Amino acid sequence: MLEEQEYWKEMCQGNSRAFEKLYSYFAQDLFRYGYRISTNHELVQDSIQDLFLHLWNKRSDLGSVHSPRFYLYRSLRNKLVRSSESDRFVFSMDGDLSEQWFPAEKDIETSWITDEHNRIQLALLHEALRKLPVRQQEVIQLRYYHDFSAEEVGRMMNINQQSVRNLQNRAMQQLRSELPFFTTSLLSIVFYYAF
Amino acid sequence: MEHYENFTLRDFIHDEHFIRWVKNPDADSNAHWEAVRNAFPHQSGLMDHAAGLIHGFSNFYPEVPDSQIELARQVIMDEVSFEKEIPLNRKRLYLSAAASIAILIGVALWFNPAETPMHFAKNILKTESEIRSSNDGTTAKTITLDDGSSIILSPNSTVRYNMESADRRVVYLDGEAFFNVGRNPDRPFFVFANGLTTRVLGTKFKVSAYPDGMDVKVEVTSGSVRVYLTENGEEQVESEGLTLTPNQRAIYTKKDLQLVRSLVEQPKSLVTKEQLATYTYTDTPISKVFDGLEEIYGIRVIYDQETFKNCRLNMSLSDESLFEKLELIGKMVEAQYNVLDGEVIFIGEGCTE
Structure with missing residues (x-):
């Protein structure tokens, strides 16, 4: 059984240690997802707190949840969308975030890119991604960072699989027009990591 | 297998098996995709290209400060442990009270580190050896320290400092000051300012940290300094900070809790x-x-x-x-x-x- 499912099961039986472990396991990624789809970081924090307190209060009813991971992401998304509608908070649908500068440099610095050429390409790729409409950014992060399938992303965002593909294709189109090296030279990144 | 022959870039980056292989290759998937590569050599470049994109995408996520994650954990776990001790009918009321107290404490610690000195600072900062100096005037005021370093304190700013310790020099700043620090590798010079720590050996730099201002700014004129966040009364690991060299600056945006390195507005020549x-x-x-x-x-x-x-x-x-x-x-x-x-x-x- 996966680690997360074990924690989940024990939480449902009232084990508060397992509950805290479940939080540690998911917190960073849930925050990263929340920050991607909402500019209101306080709201993200409140929503994650609410989400976990709700889990604990309803723990005896949650034993039948099939995928804890999907359940958590989907619940967080619903909370964020709902409160942005009711609080008239701007839920950034079309690139509000794009002007905002997240220091992705830090990722680059601390992890794997040492080669300058790759570093530049990656920085430019991420900069171009940040200019995409937020829903396209969301699909890309869910698909390639959080590892959800197209089918799961569709269920998460309440759209069908073809729409997920379309969002991705539109993103690809824009990246292609914005990055001169897009069609030719991302190769080096690959050689660096994978092979 | 045949359908891979005409796969486009899009097909590859949509393909769940391909994504899984790129992100978590194992013996089976390696064998599978190498077989595809051999069967359709003309697709090999495209596969590399698609894999490069997927790698690029898979590192695309916003930075989240650990302090936010820990703060939320505290709030959640405080409520969970509180709940056990309170009779059921009064639970809701207490729960909301507990939440707001926990948040307030967290915020207070975070935003006023100067008033809740770090643990190590508590030990070495004895009140009698701490000197306090304010500038209520309208022009900058120069303070010379025992070790020969100087602080040019801007108006409406205050420093508190302690030069007695043998292994470090410590300054707390509210407001703005320019520092010219005499080099002494055995006694690093620390400036604590509104959530941001600057550590130097010997250099010239400016720190702006007005208590009501949102951002804390450090600009380097010469030498190099290390800046990092001071969280909840604890020093953050220094290795998680940034090193600044001349003409670089770091801005700590308190709203987003982000520390970002950039260049000063008007870089100055370092040569004559x-x-x-x-x-x-x-x-x-x-x-x-x-x-x-x-x-x-x-x-x-x-x-x-x-x-x-x-x-x-x-x-x-x-x-x-x-x-x-x-x-x-x-x-x-x-x-x-x-x-x-x-x-x-x-x-x-x-x-x-």
Whole structure:
């Protein structure tokens, strides 16, 4: 059984240690997802707190949840969308975030890119991604960072699989027009990591 | 297998098996995709390209400060442990009270680290050896410390400092000050300012941290400094901070809890006027000109050497500001520059021979 499912099961039986472990396991990624789809970081924090307190209060009813991971992401998304509608908070649908500068440099610095050429390409790729409409950014992060399938992303965002593909294709189109090296030279990144 | 023959870039990046292989390869998937590669050699380049994109995408996520995650954990776990001790009918009321107290404490610790000194600072800061100096006037005030370092304190600013400890020099700042620190590797110099710690050995730099201002700013004139966040009364690991060199600055945005490195607004020349006059180029490869800029301003220019290898310039670096010079070079070789993480990135198509 996966680690997360074990924690989940024990939480449902009232084990508060397992509950805290479940939080540690998911917190960073849930925050990263929340920050991607909402500019209101306080709201993200409140929503994650609410989400976990709700889990604990309803723990005896949650034993039948099939995928804890999907359940958590989907619940967080619903909370964020709902409160942005009711609080008239701007839920950034079309690139509000794009002007905002997240220091992705830090990722680059601390992890794997040492080669300058790759570093530049990656920085430019991420900069171009940040200019995409937020829903396209969301699909890309869910698909390639959080590892959800197209089918799961569709269920998460309440759209069908073809729409997920379309969002991705539109993103690809824009990246292609914005990055001169897009069609030719991302190769080096690959050689660096994978092979 | 056959359908891979006509796979496009899009098909590859949509393919769940392909994504899984790129992100978590194992023996089976390696064998599978190598077989595809061998069967359709014309697709091999496309596969590499798609894998490169997926890797690029898979590192795309916003930074989240650990402090936020820990703060939320505290709130959640406080409520969970509180709940056990309270009779059921009164639970809801208490729960909401507990939540707001926990949040307030967290915020107070975070935003006023100067008033809740770090643990280590508590031990070494005895009130009798701490000196406090404010500047209520309208002009800057110079304070000379025992070790020969000086602090130029801006109006409406206060410093508290302690120079007694044998192994460190410690200053707390509210407001803005320029520091000229005498070098002493055995006694590092610390400035604590509104959530941000600056650690130096010997250098000149300015810190702006007004208590009601949102951002804390550190700008370096010479030498190098290390800046990092001071969280909840604990020092954050220094290795998670940033190193700043001359003409770089760090801005700590309290709203987003983000620490970002960039360049100062007007980078200053680090060489003398006479030296500056010697940076004149005639039909010189662009790489030499960028080397010159790096020597003058201490700022690195990153560019693709291969792309720009045929670019040759006639120019002098003695007159305009750094950014004017970069504009000028950009016009000459039809390129653009960006400032990213305290470095200059130069992008363009290069020059024909």
